[in-house]
Amino acid sequence: MILTAGVSGAMFLVSAILVSVSILYGVTANSDREKNSPFECGFDPVGSVPVSLSLRFFLIAVIFLVFDVEIALLLPSFEGLLESKLVTWVFLGEGIFINLISGSYHEWREGALDWKS
Template sequence: MLLMSLLTLFISTLIMILASLLAKKTISDREKNSPYECGFDPKGSSRLPFSLRFFLIAVIFLIFDVEITLLLPIASVMNLSNPFPWLLTIFFFLIMLLVGLYYEWYQGALEWSK
């Protein structure tokens, strides 16, 4: 088992080294590395700033979206076994999320305009 693991590690490392050596582009062109604007140099920055508040709201939405995907399968599992441990797990999970949401609200992260 150890021999097979070492052999797999050696082969994968060898393939990664060969791929990095063969895939290197030696010619670096300034126009190819610049953002595309019909062949002209950009007048301003190519990166647009984004709202940090919007990012925070998006992360909070993602957390609650993942929470729903974790809680939905529990409803079907509860019928197959003892529901008390599952209810305790759901309760603890929801309490943790609500405490986190309250903390974000308290810190003012959910206020869109300031």
């Protein structure tokens, strides 16, 4: 379905209004020192809590999300392509799937999936 410029503009305007209203009225909660401090079973917190992010975990999570989204978007189309009985589409689907498998193999061979490296 092709949207006209007026409908697209109206959708953009409505979304811009909603974003601006949420920015203006969404930050009404007062920040409090006690609310921002870590909770340690009723005791006063000792020192500050270091916030660390494992770069290896982040890299594996991003790789997982990329391949997961690709597979989630492609698997339903494979079934539709198989039902259409078009050999070209079947080979195209198999090529995309082989490309995903080879990408996973490449990430594994480069060591991006090794947790203890």
